[in-house]
Amino acid sequence: MSQNLAVKTENLGRIYKIRNNRKEKQRELLALENVNLEIREGELFGLLGPNGAGKTTLIKILTTLLSPTSGRAWVAGLDVTRQPAEVRKRINMVSGGETSGYGLLTVRENLWMFAQFYGIPSAEANRRIKTLAEIVGIADRLNTKSSDLSTGLRQKMNIIRGFLTDLEVLFLDEPTLGLDVGASRDVRSFIRRWMDENPHRTLLLTTHYMVEAEELCDRVAIINQGRVLACDTPARLKQNLRHEIFFQVWVDASRLLDEYAFLRINGVKHFHQSPEEDSLRLEISLEEEAVLSEIIYELTAQSARILRLEKREPTLEDVFVQLVGQRMEEVENVAVPAD
Numbered sequence: 001m002s003q004n005l006a007v008k009t010e011n012l013g014r015i016y017k018i019r020n021n022r023k024e025k026q027r028e029l030l031a032l033e034n035v036n037l038e039i040r041e042g043e044l045f046g047l048l049g050p051n052g053a054g055k056t057t058l059i060k061i062l063t064t065l066l067s068p069t070s071g072r073a074w075v076a077g078l079d080v081t082r083q084p085a086e087v088r089k090r091i092n093m094v095s096g097g098e099t100s101g102y103g104l105l106t107v108r109e110n111l112w113m114f115a116q117f118y119g120i121p122s123a124e125a126n127r128r129i130k131t132l133a134e135i136v137g138i139a140d141r142l143n144t145k146s147s148d149l150s151t152g153l154r155q156k157m158n159i160i161r162g163f164l165t166d167l168e169v170l171f172l173d174e175p176t177l178g179l180d181v182g183a184s185r186d187v188r189s190f191i192r193r194w195m196d197e198n199p200h201r202t203l204l205l206t207t208h209y210m211v212e213a214e215e216l217c218d219r220v221a222i223i224n225q226g227r228v229l230a231c232d233t234p235a236r237l238k239q240n241l242r243h244e245i246f247f248q249v250w251v252d253a254s255r256l257l258d259e260y261a262f263l264r265i266n267g268v269k270h271f272h273q274s275p276e277e278d279s280l281r282l283e284i285s286l287e288e289e290a291v292l293s294e295i296i297y298e299l300t301a302q303s304a305r306i307l308r309l310e311k312r313e314p315t316l317e318d319v320f321v322q323l324v325g326q327r328m329e330e331v332e333n334v335a336v337p338a339d
């Protein structure tokens, strides 16, 4: 493995054996299939995919918590199956929504305890806890019992735990899961700043938030049903969509529209509708702008009055739709039994 690769996987696969109840015959579920990734030292790399895509499974293999059923993986140049103890010394991992730590201990005590597990001298640990708490915005909560923290504050504590140690590769599994907009923004800007200040460290994060992947990551791998479908910078991934035109339309409609009538129109690539509080939001992509007039004609035919119409730039969600044919929320929780 090249010196400059922080993570490499070669035909990595994982099959889970499952059965819903004791009477049912065991079946196999293909959670990862032939995953080949190379993440360079210093990269902030994102694994983007819907729930059930295999992101956590991949992170668990890379952090030595789970064995692959096929293929190989290396972290910091070390084989995760053959040298797990060595790998663990060089990494850290935080999962969104985890309930780590002891509720009776304060935030400071919990973090100090974790620092001791990693052998960080006490004074140095206290200094790092103070600095990180200030950056993340929980300095005023260091003496609060962790059981009294809100979800967002607990997640910030977990994030600090991940960044306390001297590591080479950090794995963040859904770091902003369940956080409100403000807390997510704080966590994202902290992650970016940490990467900028530590150019030799590598960060692999999983997310099913498109904006997170787009805003934060140097490169993104789009993963669905255990397979990596595309891997590149967000800008280059979106470049593949330069021949499509995207519109968002809000209409005043009392019921869902007949979407097949829109999909039948020549030049319509994608049509998706989602009800909002007082309107219906339509996501439409077209081969050329001229097709818009036929869309408007069909809306009128279906008695939907246009409230707002916006042309917009492509996003990673559009890239996902192009690759999979569906939006991320449409494919969530689809289990894939192995052949």
Ligand SMILES: Nc1ncnc2c1ncn2[C@@H]1O[C@H](COP(=O)(O)OP(=O)(O)OP(=O)(O)O)[C@@H](O)[C@H]1O
Residues within 6 Å of the ligand: 016, 017, 018, 029, 030, 031, 049, 050, 051, 052, 053, 054, 055, 056, 057, 058, 334, 335, 336
């Ligand atoms: N321990 C397990 N036993 C059986 N099946 C599992 C197990 N863990 C995960 N799976 C299944 O493997 C597939 C991939 O799950 P995984 O948790 O890796 O996906 P994910 O992309 O991280 O999604 P999520 O965000 O929902 O965790 C899913 O179909 C899931 O139901």
